[in-house]
Amino acid sequence: MTVNRELFDQVMVPNYAPSSVIPVRGEGSRVWDQQDREYIDFAGGIAVNCLGHCHPALVNALKEQGEKIWHLSNVMTNEPALRLAKKLVDATFAEKVYFANSGAEANEAALKLARRLALEEFGAEKSQIIAFNKGFHGRTFFTVTVGGQAAYSDGFGPKPGDIVHCDYNDLAAFEKLISDKTCAVMMEPLQGEGGIVSPTDEFAKGVRELCTKHNALLIFDEVQTGVGRTGELYAYQGLGVTPDILTSAKALGGGFPIGAMLTTTEIAKHLKVGTHGSTYGGNPLACAVGEAAFDTVNTPEVLAGVKAKEALFRELLTAVNDKYKVFSEIRGQGLLIGAVVAEQYKGRAKEFLVAGINEGVMSLVAGADVVRFTPSLVIPEADIREGMARFEKAVAAVVNG
Numbered sequence: 552m553t554v555n556r557e558l559f560d561q562v563m564v565p566n567y568a569p570s571s572v573i574p575v576r577g578e579g580s581r582v583w584d585q586q587d588r589e590y591i592d593f594a595g596g597i598a599v600n601c602l603g604h605c606h607p608a609l610v611n612a613l614k615e616q617g618e619k620i621w622h623l624s625n626v627m628t629n630e631p632a633l634r635l636a637k638k639l640v641d642a643t644f645a646e647k648v649y650f651a652n653s654g655a656e657a658n659e660a661a662l663k664l665a666r667r668l669a670l671e672e673f674g675a676e677k678s679q680i681i682a683f684n685k686g687f688h689g690r691t692f693f694t695v696t697v698g699g700q701a702a703y704s705d706g707f708g709p710k711p712g713d714i715v716h717c718d719y720n721d722l723a724a725f726e727k728l729i730s731d732k733t734c735a736v737m738m739e740p741l742q743g744e745g746g747i748v749s750p751t752d753e754f755a756k757g758v759r760e761l762c763t764k765h766n767a768l769l770i771f772d773e774v775q776t777g778v779g780r781t782g783e784l785y786a787y788q789g790l791g792v793t794p795d796i797l798t799s800a801k802a803l804g805g806g807f808p809i810g811a812m813l814t815t816t817e818i819a820k821h822l823k824v825g826t827h828g829s830t831y832g833g834n835p836l837a838c839a840v841g842e843a844a845f846d847t848v849n850t851p852e853v854l855a856g857v858k859a860k861e862a863l864f865r866e867l868l869t870a871v872n873d874k875y876k877v878f879s880e881i882r883g884q885g886l887l888i889g890a891v892v893a894e895q896y897k898g899r900a901k902e903f904l905v906a907g908i909n910e911g912v913m914s915l916v917a918g919a920d921v922v923r924f925t926p927s928l929v930i931p932e933a934d935i936r937e938g939m940a941r942f943e944k945a946v947a948a949v950v951n952g
């Protein structure tokens with residue numbers, strides 16, 4: 552069988568438009584394709600591969616668990632799930648954990664829990680969910696409707712109701728929307744897909760205060776920001792604003808699919824037996840790899856390393872930009888970095904990504920105007936330098952048409 556990019560168009564549903572390159576193996580922050588061409592990975596599987604490719608701690612955890620037990624379903628619990636849950640609880644505000652398989656599923660659980668709590672404690676009137684324009688929370692129908700991009704939620708018939716949006720960082724608009732009928736507010740503590748936008752201090756604290764005032768649950772979607780990405784274990788810890796519910800996925804499994812919803816005992820009690828579930832949630836393989844990823848990331852050295860690598864990354868990217876003037880702003884936190892294209896390149900962020908592939912460096916976009924970098928949290932300095940040298944060539948290629 553010839554396995555190539557053409558086969559994708561023949562046999563796959565056309566909802567993705569993957570690159571022409573098919574990577575076949577990876578090690579650390581380097582990846583090789585079918586033709587054995589090497590790439591430096593600044594994309595990290597969209598902020599997933601927090602320890603790069605095939606990190607020995609994760610490979611060992613997978614192999615070890617793979618020879619013990621793979622799956623039970625939730626009619627029984629398992630040791631890796633219990634251990635990972637205990638570590639998440641010990642390291643955060645949370646007291647209870649629910650495991651899912653993806654970010655969208657963790658968010659779906661959070662939203663259902665919020666609705667359930669409001670119904671049971673306050674009555675049917677309290678069902679409004681507030682979220683933010685350009686926010687992204689996943690692709691289930693509930694989460695995509697809560698997400699703030701109508702382009703993703705339109706065209707599928709009637710949407711889940713009582714969901715409203717306002718602009719991120721617009722506290723006055725938010726204050727006008729929220730009321731005692733609001734049951735939950737879902738926000739990213741740094742908008743990722745929406746363009747790498749940090750909340751102002753005033754906004755984050757203001758949202759928290761207004762949620763408390765109106766008995767609305769504050770749900771932080773940390774699917775992209777969680778597990779070390781911003782240089783904190785979770786971004787809320789750097790913001791100094793504690794949510795009522797937090798969702799985590801992506802880096803939580805370091806490349807193995809897993810999601811988690813974290814909350815307090817008081818809130819969690821509303822998801823009583825039978826109210827929600829998942830066949831695979833808390834799967835032993837996923838949780839064993841998740842535990843190894845968590846143990847490796849949640850150390851002062853790795854977290855401080857993220858901030859040091861961020862500084863180098865910004866310095867090198869700024870130097871490229873000083874030369875070519877293609878970006879109007881470099882923003883983000885930790886190793887979640889966005890380069891906003893200058894006016895002249897508006898709508899063309901993807902050209903930098905495609906040129907990067909040609910030069911042997913993988914990056915991402917966040918919307919049409921932002922080039923996004925989410926490399927491994929333990930990427931060696933030499934790979935940052937080499938990757939940025941390749942990215943400079945990509946920028947030159949775009950500039951020179």
Ligand SMILES: Cc1ncc(COP(=O)(O)O)c(C=O)c1O
Nearest residue numbers: 653654655687688689743774775
């Ligand atoms: C903030 C945020 N929430 C949720 C999701 C959805 O996660 P998943 O694709 O694992 O369902 C994403 C994915 O990009 C995300 O960035």
